Amino acid sequence: MLTEGLLSVVPRSSIVAATRVQARLWPSIVSLVGMELAAAQQRAVLFDRAAAEDRLIHLLLDIRSRLAVEGVGDGNRFPLPMNQTEIGEATGMTGIYVNRLMGRMVRDKRIEVQRPYVRLLDRAGFEERIATLDLAPVTEAVWSGRD
Numbered sequence: 001m002l003t004e005g006l007l008s009v010v011p012r013s014s015i016v017a018a019t020r021v022q023a024r025l026w027p028s029i030v031s032l033v034g035m036e037l038a039a040a041q042q043r044a045v046l047f048d049r050a051a052a053e054d055r056l057i058h059l060l061l062d063i064r065s066r067l068a069v070e071g072v073g074d075g076n077r078f079p080l081p082m083n084q085t086e087i088g089e090a091t092g093m094t095g096i097y098v099n100r101l102m103g104r105m106v107r108d109k110r111i112e113v114q115r116p117y118v119r120l121l122d123r124a125g126f127e128e129r130i131a132t133l134d135l136a137p138v139t140e141a142v143w144s145g146r147d
Helices: 012-021 025-049 052-069 084-091 095-107 123-131
Strands: 077-079 111-114 117-120
Touching (some): 025 052, 052 077, 052 117, 052 123, 095 111
């Protein structure tokens, strides 16, 4: 199960009014939106180009880094707030396949699972592996007006 969160609906007029009072707020909002869009685009490219294990590794690294920002976890050990079915939905796999991949990673001593925690035993290797993936979206020359 995913962790609980709070969603607030903020009217556009309130955002506009706040940015008029705090001029630095607008660039920060645009920057955050841009980063989230880039992350979403990267996930879409992952679905297209990456192997299943790479998608799982990317998700584990992403969760670890997001939790680290909040001070949750201790470096390579962090709570995994998802079950295998939810991990499968997030990575384009079945829960059964996620189970097999995680089992293989445990047997290969690359991760350790002590529910609800996961420890990345080969975090540096995982980061290097993901860094070598080409996650840049393909830009067609036709889109740019060039042939």
